[in-house]
Amino acid sequence: MIARAGRITAVCVLGAALAACGGADGGRQGPGRSAVPVSIVPPVVRPPVLAPGPGGLTPVFAHGPRTRGKAVALTFDADMTADEGPRAAAGEHFDNPGLISALRALKVPATVFLTGRWADEYPAQARDLGRDPRFEVANHSYSHYAFTADCHGLPTLPADRMRADVRRADAALKKAGVPHPMPYFRFPGGCHDERSLRALSGLGMTAVQWDVVSGDAFATDAGAVARKVLDGVRPGSVVVLHCTRGAAPATERAVRTVVPELRRRGYRFVKVSELIGQTDGHRSG
Ligand SMILES: [Zn+2]
Numbered sequence: 001m002i003a004r005a006g007r008i009t010a011v012c013v014l015g016a017a018l019a020a021c022g023g024a025d026g027g028r029q030g031p032g033r034s035a036v037p038v039s040i041v042p043p044v045v046r047p048p049v050l051a052p053g054p055g056g057l058t059p060v061f062a063h064g065p066r067t068r069g070k071a072v073a074l075t076f077d078a079d080m081t082a083d084e085g086p087r088a089a090a091g092e093h094f095d096n097p098g099l100i101s102a103l104r105a106l107k108v109p110a111t112v113f114l115t116g117r118w119a120d121e122y123p124a125q126a127r128d129l130g131r132d133p134r135f136e137v138a139n140h141s142y143s144h145y146a147f148t149a150d151c152h153g154l155p156t157l158p159a160d161r162m163r164a165d166v167r168r169a170d171a172a173l174k175k176a177g178v179p180h181p182m183p184y185f186r187f188p189g190g191c192h193d194e195r196s197l198r199a200l201s202g203l204g205m206t207a208v209q210w211d212v213v214s215g216d217a218f219a220t221d222a223g224a225v226a227r228k229v230l231d232g233v234r235p236g237s238v239v240v241l242h243c244t245r246g247a248a249p250a251t252e253r254a255v256r257t258v259v260p261e262l263r264r265r266g267y268r269f270v271k272v273s274e275l276i277g278q279t280d281g282h283r284s285g
Contacts, residue, residue, distance in 0.1 A: 046284040047136075047182050048277040049206045058185075058197040063211040064236030064275030070267045072233050073275050074103075074255070075111045075210065076243035077186060080118040081155070082143035088121050095122050096245040099252040100129070106259045109134050111272040112243060113186040113208075116142035116172030123176035130178030136271045138184035138208065142169040147199075151191035162199040184208045184272060190240070208272055210240040214254065217242055222253035229258045233267065236275060 050059035064071060080094050088094055095118075103110055112135055119126040130137045141147075142165045146154035157165055166185060173181040185205040187196065192207060200207070212232035216225045229239055241255070242248035259269070276282050 047184075047273045048279075048282045048284060049183050049204060050276060050279065051281050051283055052201065053197070055198075056201040057194070058200045058203070058205055058207050060192070060197070060207045060209060061184075061238075061272075061276055061279070062209040063234075063238050065278050065280075066234060066236050068236070068278050070235045070265070071270045071275060071278075072235075072237045072239065072262060072267045073111060073270050073272045074108060074239050074241060075113060075186070075208070075272060076241050076251075077140050078112065078114045078118040078243050079140070079144050079188070079247060080115045080121060080244070082117050082145070084117070085121065093245040094118060094247075095125055096243045096248070096252065097125065099243050099245070099255065100125075102252050102255055104132075104134060106256070107134075108255075108259055108269045109271050110269070111136050111138060111182070111184070111208075113138045113140035113184070114169075114173060114178075115140045115144045115188075116169030117144065118244075119169075119172045119176040119178070126173060127177030130173070130176070130181070136182045136273055137173060137178045138182040138186065138272070139166060139169045139173065139205070140186045141165050141188050142172060144188045146189055146191050147187050147196035148191040148193050151189040154189055154191075159195055159199055162196060163203070166200060166203065166205070182273060184276075206276060208238065210238040212237050212239040214239055214241045214251075216248045216251045216254060218247060219250045219254075222250035222257065225250050225254035226257040226261075229254065230261055233262060236278075238272060238275065 050061055053059050112129055114126055114137055129135045145157040147157055147162055149156055170181055183204050185207050190209055212229060214225050214229050219225050241251050
């Protein structure tokens with residue numbers, strides 16, 4: 001239901017002459033109006049994923065093709081460690097509505113990786129992101145614990161709990177109202193190894209890394225973050241940023257610099273799914 005709202009809007013733009021759309025009576029039979037035929041609502045398109053590696057190993061995506069035009073994907077991680085609820089309750093902002101508003105105002109599509117814990121804390125925002133066709137929402141684990149032994153000081157998740165943690169995040173996103181979380185997983189801290197890739201095999205997930213580090217975590221100098229992104233972006237790049245205001249307070253300002261400058265350089269902003277779909281060997285999820 002929720003997923004269809006955006007698609008119905010899109011269909012309405014394309015087919016306004018064919019059917020009544022939207023509004024409280026959208027689709028209802030009435031004088032001079034015809035019902036919206038169910039058949040014009042497109043089926044849920046399965047997002048592209050990479051084929052598994054040898055032995056079914058979870059595939060890893062870092063950037064799109066370099067030779068198919070100037071496309072770049074901005075990605076935003078919503079970190080929230082399982083025990084950070086009390087800090088949120090005490091007023092720390094793990095969300096960043098101003099950044100999301102800026103992306104909308106700048107008309108920038110983006111891929112947002114939410115922890116399940118974040119979706120539990122901010123269900124209305126998770127639902128809002130999941131219902132907005134400008135964004136795609138993907139999985140950043142439930143607890144933001146590391147999937148390897150040594151990862152930026154994060155607590156480590158035992159191997160036998162990795163799979164359940166990813167599933168728990170997916171369930172939390174759906175519970176918050178994200179109708180179709182993308183089958184993309186971002187490892188907390190980006191840390192992964194063969195054991196963790198094997199632990200997640202068979203879930204149909206593609207692990208999504210990046211080739212441009214923005215350095216926005218805990219940064220206060222928006223200009224430095226923007227320069228790092230602008231220096232790093234190449235055609236097909238995936239940029240990692242954060243949408244947690246407390247831990248990444250300069251990100252919105254950096255984005256407001258980066259977006260017009262990359263457009264001036266001829267770049268087009270896309271979601272990760274588009275870059276994966278351009279990649280040789282991808283398949284429908
Ligand atoms: Zn993270």
